[in-house]
Amino acid sequence: MRHLINITDFSTGEIESILDLADQMLSHPEKYRESQRGRILATLFFEPSTRTRLSFESAMLSMGGSVLGFATADSSSTSKGESLTDTIHTVSCYCDIIAMRHPKEGAPLAGSLISEVPVINAGDGGHNHPTQTLTDLMTIRREKGRLDRLTVGMCGDLKFGRTVHSLIGAMSRYEGVDFVLISPPELRVPDYVTSRLRAEGIPYTEAESMESVMDRLDVLYMTRVQRERFFNEADYIRLKDTYILDTDKLRFARDDLSILHPLPRVNEISVKVDADPRAAYFKQVKNGRYVRMALITKLLEQA
Amino acid sequence: MNIDSIKRGIVLDHIRAGRSMDLYRYLHLDELECSVAIIKNVKSNAMGRKDIIKVDEDISIDLDVLGYIDPGITVNIIENGTVREKKHLSLPERLTNIIHCKNPRCITSVEPALDHVFVLADREKGVYRCIYCDSKH
Ligand SMILES: [Zn+2]
Numbered sequence: 001m002r003h004l005i006n007i008t009d010f011s012t013g014e015i016e017s018i019l020d021l022a023d024q025m026l027s028h029p030e031k032y033r034e035s036q037r038g039r040i041l042a043t044l045f046f047e048p049s050t051r052t053r054l055s056f057e058s059a060m061l062s063m064g065g066s067v068l069g070f071a072t073a074d075s076s077s078t079s080k081g082e083s084l085t086d087t088i089h090t091v092s093c094y095c096d097i098i099a100m101r102h103p104k105e106g107a108p109l110a111g112s113l114i115s116e117v118p119v120i121n122a123g124d125g126g127h128n129h130p131t132q133t134l135t136d137l138m139t140i141r142r143e144k145g146r147l148d149r150l151t152v153g154m155c156g157d158l159k160f161g162r163t164v165h166s167l168i169g170a171m172s173r174y175e176g177v178d179f180v181l182i183s184p185p186e187l188r189v190p191d192y193v194t195s196r197l198r199a200e201g202i203p204y205t206e207a208e209s210m211e212s213v214m215d216r217l218d219v220l221y222m223t224r225v226q227r228e229r230f231f232n233e234a235d236y237i238r239l240k241d242t243y244i245l246d247t248d249k250l251r252f253a254r255d256d257l258s259i260l261h262p263l264p265r266v267n268e269i270s271v272k273v274d275a276d277p278r279a280a281y282f283k284q285v286k287n288g289r290y291v292r293m294a295l296i297t298k299l300l301e302q303a
Numbered sequence: 304m305n306i307d308s309i310k311r312g313i314v315l316d317h318i319r320a321g322r323s324m325d326l327y328r329y330l331h332l333d334e335l336e337c338s339v340a341i342i343k344n345v346k347s348n349a350m351g352r353k354d355i356i357k358v359d360e361d362i363s364i365d366l367d368v369l370g371y372i373d374p375g376i377t378v379n380i381i382e383n384g385t386v387r388e389k390k391h392l393s394l395p396e397r398l399t400n401i402i403h404c405k406n407p408r409c410i411t412s413v414e415p416a417l418d419h420v421f422v423l424a425d426r427e428k429g430v431y432r433c434i435y436c437d438s439k440h
Contacts, residue, residue, distance in 0.1 A: 084414050104410040106435020110417055125408050127436060 002302045003112040003119045004295060007130040007170045014298075015170070019138050022287070022294035029062065032293065036065035039300060042095035043069035044087070045122070046102040051264065052122050052131075055285075056099045059292035068095065085114050092116040097300055118299040126162050132262055133166045134295060135288040140171075140219055142287065143258035143280050149176035151216050156182075156223035156243050156268060158189040163262045164223060165193055172202050179204035180213045184239045187229060209242055214252035220245070222261040222281075224268050246270040253278065260284055312337075313364065314379040315356040320344055322373055323354035329368055332358065367395040371402075396423050398431060402440050409436035 004010065010018070025032050041060040043053050048071055057067045084102075088111040091098060098115060100108045101122040108121035108128075123129045141147050152171060154164050158181055168189070171177050179197065181189050181204060188206065197204050207213045214220075225243045230236040244267060245259065261269055261281040273279050318326060323341045326332075332339050337360035347353040361380065369376055370392040378390040398421045404411045411417050411433070421431035421440055431440045 083416060084410070085416060102410070104413060105406065105408050105437075106433070107410040109435055110410050110414060124410075127408075 001118055002299055003108075003115075003121075004130050004299065005109045005112055005119070005121045006128050007133040007166055008173075009130075012173050015134070015137060018134065018291065018294045018298055019141055021297060022138055022291040023142070025293050026287070026290040029290075032063050032297075034064040035297065036060060036063035036300070039065040039097070040095040041065055041067045041069075041296065042091050042098045043067060043071075043122070044091060044098060044100045044102075045069065045071050046073045046084075046100070046107070047123070048072045049101055049123060052101060053099075055288050056120075056122060056131075056292055058289050059296060062289065063293055063297070065296075069099075084110060088115050088119075096303065097296060118303050120295065120299070126160065128166060129162055130166065131288070131292055131295065132163050133170050134291045135284055136163070136167050136221070136260060136262070137170060138287045138291045139260055139280055139284040140258065142283070144218060144256075147171065147177075148174040150174075150218045151178045151180060153180040153182055153210075153213060153217040153220045154189075154223070155210060155220060155245070156225045157187045157229055158183040158223070159187040160226075160229060161223045164189070164221065167221065168193055168197070172197065172200060177202065180217060181206045182208070182210055182213060182243075184208065184225075184235075184242070186231070186235070187225065210245065210249050211252055214249065215254060217253065217257055220253070220257060220259050222259065222265075222268055224266055244268050244270065245273055247272050247276070250276065250278070308384060309357055309359050309381055310384050312360050312381050313358045313362060314381060315358075315369070316353070316377045316379060317347070317350060317375055318354035318356065319373055319375065320350070320352035320354055323356055326356060326369070326372060329372055330364060332356070335360070335362065337362075366390065366392060367398065368401055370395050371398055394423055394426055394429060397421070402431065404433040404436065404438055404440075406433065406436050406438040409433060409438065411435055 043056050045053050053071060060067050084107060092115045095117060097118045099120045099122045100111055102124050105125045105127035107124050108119055112119040121128055121130055144150060158164050168179060222245055225240055227236050257278045258280045259278050263281060263285060323343060340357040342355040344352045345355055374392045374394050376392050379386045380388040399418050402421055403419045411419055420434045422434055424430045424432040
């Protein structure tokens with residue numbers, strides 16, 4: 001039995017096979033409409049995330065399966081003091097696969113150690129969010145036709161952005177990938193990420209503005225710069241526009257750039273960019289549904 | 304107890320000077336009925352000073368705990384007054400409930416029944432990481 005707790009639990013070969021299946025499912029959804037009939041997905045959201053939960057439920061329903069679960073911790077038995085392991089024990093008797101989100105780091109791993117059915121980490125605090133990374137990888141592969149030999153720009157809050165750390169980890173395994181890390185000095189990628197890149201001889205550059213590096217990028221992964229991450233309001237006001245992507249900054253970009261964003265966005269991508277053919281972030285949402293369908297299918301095959 | 308020679312038991316040699324009392328606690332030697340000798344600040348050619356612990360009974364010792372605390376220790380198993388076996392230690396790959404995760408965001412902070420498990424991430428630097436949250440120890 002396999003689980004997905006951390007994106008690096010899967011080899012690049014396993015990831016490719018999930019992405020291949022997801023591509024097929026997206027092209028021919030009708031072929032898979034009944035493929036999980038009779039199977040049940042439990043969505044255990046100890047922390048609310050409507051977007052992620054709906055994406056999982058939509059994936060299971062699109063394959064004829066059923067869903068049950070809870071959307072917040074207070075509607076679960078945890079609020080009555082039940083331990084996580086007891087909850088997982090119980091729920092794994094009621095379903096065939098579990099997607100679990102929890103505010104504490106490592107909770108899905110703890111669940112997977114005792115679960116009788118596959119567990120998918122749907123986000124554990126600021127730690128991992130591997131199905132977002134699968135979505136990102138699927139989008140990059142569909143837009144660029146490959147995952148190797150790419151210059152990938154990451155822009156915004158690179159310090160706290162777990163999707164950034166996870167995507168760097170996943171993309172580092174492909175040949176010829178070069179990272180361009182664009183952030184204010186306060187929100188640089190943590191040391192453990194860059195020291196791993198250095199140790200593995202993977203090239204990266206750090207930059208403080210998009211304009212200076214835009215023409216080099218194959219992919220631009222935007223993230224939100226949150227006000228509360230700054231020490232003072234003045235720094236936030238001074239810096240926030242630097243990390244907003246608008247049509248003006250896109251003048252420097254290549255014609256074949258792909259712009260990604262894990263969403264929800266606030267204002268870090270101007271709505272005028274939405275009409276640009278290089279904007280891939282709404283396709284990314286759609287890809288998220290199909291890559292979760294493929295993941296559920298692969299894990300159930302091995303259960 | 305003659306501290307120079309024991310008939311049957313265990314001698315922990317090459318303990319870093321000053322660490323013998325920590326070992327005494329970690330290995331729960333205070334709970335033993337037999338005699339235990341702690342010899343501190345013994346002159347050593349290789350180490351300058353070292354500590355030695357002698358236990359007058361062939362007790363089973365958790366070598367993982369010992370290896371984690373001090374991988375330089377030599378464990379001598381004594382039988383009939385001679386060394387039957389000499390064990391050299393190394394840092395164990397996995398530690399279960401020996402060290403505890405202090406990350407307040409870690410699931411172990413709210414689930415008392417969970418084992419605290421660390422795996423060796425860097426043998427050279429002796430770095431362990433919590434399997435749940437990846438925190439260093
Ligand atoms: Zn931990």
